Amino acid sequence: MGKPDRDIGSGLEIDQWDFHGGILTFHPTSGPNFRTSHGEVFWLMNSKNSVGANLYAQYEMDKVPNRQGLSAWIGTVTISSTGEYEYRDNELGSLQHVAGGFFEAHPRGKVQVRYSSGIKPTTLLEDLQDQAVVAEITFLPTDKTRERLFKVVNQTSTRSIDLQSVEARTFLLWKGWNHSWN
Structure with missing residues (x-):
């Protein structure tokens, strides 16, 4: 993936990479996700939160x-x-x-x-x-x-x-x- 395209964090390092069709984000607390160019979000790790x-x-x-x-x-x-x-x-x-x-x-x-x-x-x-x-x-x-x-x-x-x-x-x-x- 190489070096991130940007860091959108404020107090946390939140790296983003641009890919064809969307943006990959690594958020240290909510987890990694991929947001498509249409705005749909796919979370890449499962969690269970009651x-x-x-x-x-x-x-x-x-x-x-x-x-x-x-x-x-x-x-x-x-x-x-x-x-x-x-x-x-x-x-x-x-x-x-x-x-x-x-x-x-x-x-x-x-x-x-x-x-x-x-x-x-x-x-x-x-x-x-x-x-x-x-x-x-x-x-x-x-x-x-x-x-x-x-x-x-x-x-x-x-x-x-x-x-x-x-x-x-x-x-x-x-x-x-x-x-x-x-």
Whole structure:
């Protein structure tokens, strides 16, 4: 294959090679894939990722990209298997924050998880359609002043999970699959 045609990583080395008909990408955490010139993605390693094992985890919070595609890391939201959540600021200063953000105002609390019809904790993410809603999570702040509902959306094409607010989207919450490789 020779030397990669480019490195698309930001903090990680993510090499890409151009081939007739598509692009081969070696991603160190999500695995190697081939994207055809028509946009179809083929993952080159099998994995088994259950909904339940991937749901309770740390999610990255980023600003929604601007018109130039630039975003900024805001912090993390961790959902524990004990039904609690905690928001942690990135500690980079107020310019990175989402004004009036729910998690900034309510950094701790409980969660209620409701799986979608036909989905169980043992359901494999690999078996689901791209953009499938696998669950809904309600965040209940410790101060009990207000709750916030998010849909848990499986992104098969990028091997990630998004938490999408049913209210206006001022930030992105996402995580990569855990990747139990076969």
